[in-house]
Amino acid sequence: MTDEEKELLEIINNGNLVGVSPKKMLQHGPSKLFLDAYHWHSPNKGIVASYSPTEKNIEDHFGIFRGVDQVEAFAQATVVSCATFSECRKKNYIPDQLKDEFIPAFISIGQVNFHNYLEAGDRFVSLGNITFYKWRQMVCDGRIYKVPKNIDLDDYFKDFNEERLLKYDISKDFILVAELFDITGRAIKIELFKKEA
């Protein structure tokens, strides 16, 4: 293991995702990664992470970040990130080791209510609340908010907590974009995934 990998393993075993690059946690390649940064994370409770849609993301879609991409961005920020973190902690792994054994897959999507839209250059946060985690399956509820462009999200969420997460106790300057319920994903063994495909 490299020093960088040892440092990541130390964070996974004793810390949280704030400050960790999503590229280190998720298998998604650059064109499919809808996640820029983590701003708050309580491993068994929930997470806050942000993304800013690019011109490429809105191409051919009248300048708007698609609703299905909002669901994908929320899932990456919450279910995939939190389940990868917790599974790595359980197995004393770094994410690269999980990639050899599992594929993250959607299991089901519950109710999603869209309230607003997002354009390239906008910035939003996904607030995810973990409602179930067992047998490598995680379920999250949560919300997406558009945030003011100049806000320092690390500073804003440094004193955030689980109680505020559950009440969505955040600034009135944050604009509700979507509510999401029962977003369910599971890490499926690669050999089972290939068998079922």
Added chain:
Amino acid sequence: MERQEIIDGLLEVLKTIRTIDPARLVGVTEETDFLTDLNTPSTELINIAAKVEHKFGIEFDDDDIDHMGSKVKDIVDLIIAVKARGEE
């Protein structure tokens, strides 16, 4: 614990699953398949597994769930195996 006792307990769990039509629970045998005979959504199996754990006071591990079959006899066999594992 006898197999029939386990099946009876399993039926009690299945009656609490909203997506399973109670009428389909009449005449359930060990060969009954959750997915094809009871028309259970595959996404519901995790929910059933969580309730079975609670009902029988056992704990499945990740691999148990990965390889869990979808027939009644598969669940009965798994419950028996996990109970035995717990007593070791």
